[in-house]
Amino acid sequence: MKHPVIGIPCCRWWLKESQFFHLVGEKYVRAAVGAGGLPLLLPALGEATPVAQMLELVDGLLFTGSPSNIEPHHYGAASVDGDFNDPERDATTLPLIRAAIDAGVPVLGICRGFQEINVALGGTLHRKVHEEPGMHDHRDPGGTLDEMYALAHPVRFVEGGVLQALAGCTEAQVNSLHGQGIARLAPALAAEAHAPDGLVEAFSVKGARGFALAVQWHPEWQHQDNPLSLAILEAFGKACAARRDRRG
């Protein structure tokens, strides 16, 4: 049986003071494999992206985390000096997300990918969650990779939601490595989990034609050791396999 093809849009970074590279962190590639898929890295072609053709290549899409921030003009905010942006990634992922959701292509968003889905569908972001009144600091604590990706806070699943059904419980501990976060949830999205400060930590697309879930934390990190991460990846992988079967 052929593996479902899981497209992973790349970041586009200037590396080593020499030239641009198109990149995906290895843990996302491994997570796509863990979901039963064949990962296909999609370059950040920006406005030249052949969106419909890219969708024909894949059975699902995984939108990854990244240290870069979505350019604020995409959600109606002013740009900030010194912000680390990746405009070519934005110009690739935002149209791809809208087209994938319209076409019922399974979508999983993680961290920046979660923020991208919200912005693509008309939501807005806090640029510094930790500076918002009453909100906690969701940034990583630094240190070793194990310290950075350690479980950091609980999330409470929305009663009767997709994620609660997948998790089989009401609450779980998650890691946390983001400075930005959802300010206004896009109208097409339903919250699936919240942090103790009320921040939306997961959502699904209301009435989606296919699997469409996103989380602010990192289920790809050492997913093999975490039952919630395994459940999310398994559900995504099954949806991708079902699309592969339908496409023949």
Ligand SMILES: N[C@@H](CCC(=O)NCCCC(=O)O)C(=O)O
């Ligand atoms: N820049 C955004 C998104 C944060 C994010 O995706 N972090 C991931 C870090 C690297 C990785 O694990 O892939 C923000 O700060 O909110």
